[in-house]
Amino acid sequence: MAAFFYSLIETAKLRGEDPGDYLLRAALANPGTVTLPKSLA
Numbered sequence: 262m263a264a265f266f267y268s269l270i271e272t273a274k275l276r277g278e279d280p281g282d283y284l285l286r287a288a289l290a291n292p293g294t295v296t297l298p299k300s301l302a
Contacts, residue, residue, distance in 0.1 A: 266284070273283035 269284055269287055270280045273280040276283075
């Protein structure tokens, strides 16, 4: 699970986005489903 969050945080940094905002969008994108970084593009 830690690797999943690390991946999301590092993806946010690479995209030049705030990791907190990115994680919030990931959590709210599709509740109850797995969200991958590509899904948030």
